Amino acid sequence: MSGQFAGKTVAITGAAGGIGRQLCRFFGAEGAAIAALDRNPDVKSLVDELAQDGIACRAAVAELSDAPAVEAAFAKFGAVHLLINNAGVSRHNTLRQTDPAGWDEDIDANLNGAYRCAHAVLPQMVERRSGSIVSVGSINGLYALGDPAYSAAKAGIIAMTKAIAMEYGRFGIRANCVLPATVRTPIWDARKAKDPEVLKRLERWYPLGRIVEPEEVARVIAFLASDAASAVTGVALPVDCGLTAGNIVMSRELTLEDF
Template sequence: MSADFAGKTIAITGAAGGIGQGLCRFFGAQGATIGAIDRSDAVLELAAALQADGISIQAAVADIASPDTARAAISTFGDVHILINNAGLSRHATIAKTDPAGWEEDISVNLNGAYNCAHAVLPQMVERQGGAIVNVGSVNGLQALGDPAYSAAKAGMIAMTKALALEYGRYNIRTNIVLPGTVRTPLWDARKAKDPDVLKTLERWYPLGRIVEPDEVARVIAFLASDAASAVTGAAIPVDCGLTAGNIVMTREITLEDF
């Protein structure tokens, strides 16, 4: 159990998703009290299951795209020492398939929702003169990889992270963002039903030859939220098995080397 998280309340958005469930279990096992937020009722089932495992967790069903709803959900958890903005949504693969309503939906959930939750917790963090916010972005925020509305929102999260770090550092509030690549979550089960080799195809693009596991994302978030990262703020850290290090497929073809 980590002394950094024991006795602290950690609010986690998108808690019912693949990465979110992993985060709840990870930090719950570290002795934290979890404030789990999701717009799906599945978050209630998750909370019941984790409570049965001895984890301290409260759940709130809320659409964080609404500022008032996000604020109300956060307020039910009392003192929030760490906020993990993990909620995310992508339903539009290309610009051509993205209408204005779809664009607005992806921006609202991914970017505005993260802002709304940060806005809700900042006053109490300022009053305590301390806190940590870790945003869960994506490598899509760095380069064009499809899902343009989602990608634009994730790029906006990077800019928001740096702005928060600049303005609130004087209150000992640190804000960082992790940028996962492809993560092994239930989302990919549906994709594999259509194409059983989809992950094998994707793995060619990753220098480590594999995709990311949810607990690998959780461990980097835990570092950024912990006292071990006391001098780290405004950082954007890829957790991507090397995807953003370079184009390994193109490099192999140019050099004709298999490495």
Template sequence: MSGGWAGKTIAITGAAGGIGQGLCRFFGAQGATLAALDRSAAVLELASALQREGITVRAAVADITDPAEVAAAFASFGAVHVLINNAGLSRHPTLHGTDPHGWEEDISANLNGAYNCAHAVLPQMVERRGGTIVNVGSVNGLHALGDPAYSAAKAGMIAMTKAMAMEYGRYNIRTNIVLPGTVRTPLWDARKAKDPDVLRTLERWYPLGRIVEPDEVARVIAFLASDAASAITGAAIPVDCGLTAGNIVMARELTLENF
């Protein structure tokens, strides 16, 4: 198997999830060696499946909120040229329904977890004088769209990304963040079971009239991680089918009703 990523090891957190699996298959198909990390043992099954497809994978089960587990996982991976901080979760959709423990849970699983992984990999990147980190944030980090603890964590990830870009640029380490909108992953299956039209309802808020596909997120991440983006660091790039361009529903009602 050959490709632009041959000879490179790409660490992907949350590898067993919908976007994570898409990232693994995308970069694996390009010849990368994968370092797949997830808190679920499903990552081991994923690694076995990818290996049967001819993709080289090292897998580790670790909770990214635990710095010791993260350090042990990255020690087992060896050299990592690209870190994709993809892992995250949201379990508290409203502020009213979020207690201090819930707030801490979402902040830790998103912001603190991404920091722990970056902290584990940055020393070797500094020593090598090169590396790339791509954080997976959310449009929730830009606007109030519900899930307040998750959103606060994703906003924090934007600030963290810029801080890393500022401090580590001198070592030829680039750090960027992508901000996906609604992505078509298995996480929506439970919602669709309750409301089969939920995604159709959401699509009307997107100027492109659809939601994001996982491989569309992967392609932007691949660009940011590649030499084609060698002058880009500290950037926060929406991958959202136009959601953050403006309020298309309001615009249609006010000015675009005949367009």
């Protein structure tokens, strides 16, 4: 796919995070100009970092809960050919620990923010009669794995993706989402500091025997956004090292003990 995104602008939310930075570098290496959006002011450092690799980047700081700020950021970016709704956060691990304000907070950060970004770019995509939106959901949107407000928001990402695909397909716009499982990003550093074996214990649940690497998520997003997937829209594609294929731990106990 080398150079397939040359001459196109790829807007990436949550660009300052682990997956976000990988996405910026991946699509920049594929020839895209990057429009990086994050609530963290560190996103501005990406401009210089990527410039060292010859990647053009514009950055904006905005809270995705702030609709006018989101609109202003995308007005600054101009033409956006691919939107990657990557921003996400989980602050409430259990339903019992989640009060109404916390529920609203996680829904707003993970679902409403993605909607606001899609709302900002869809009119220009309609005008061009082309465009692609790929949202980063989670397997939490399919299964109860904790983080209930986050999970409900990620289930909403799937529904929003299908709605965009249905309504905007006639304008040449495609919408898809990826559903990662555990991804090796800096967010796990604090957990590993407390429990160095945490990822090892998680790996046994994955049929491939490992967790997902950020670049693997980027490659699937690139496929969905590329001409190779020109007939693919409305899809929610797990990127999960096989986790959603079944319960491998139970299977080993029941039927695969000699496998």
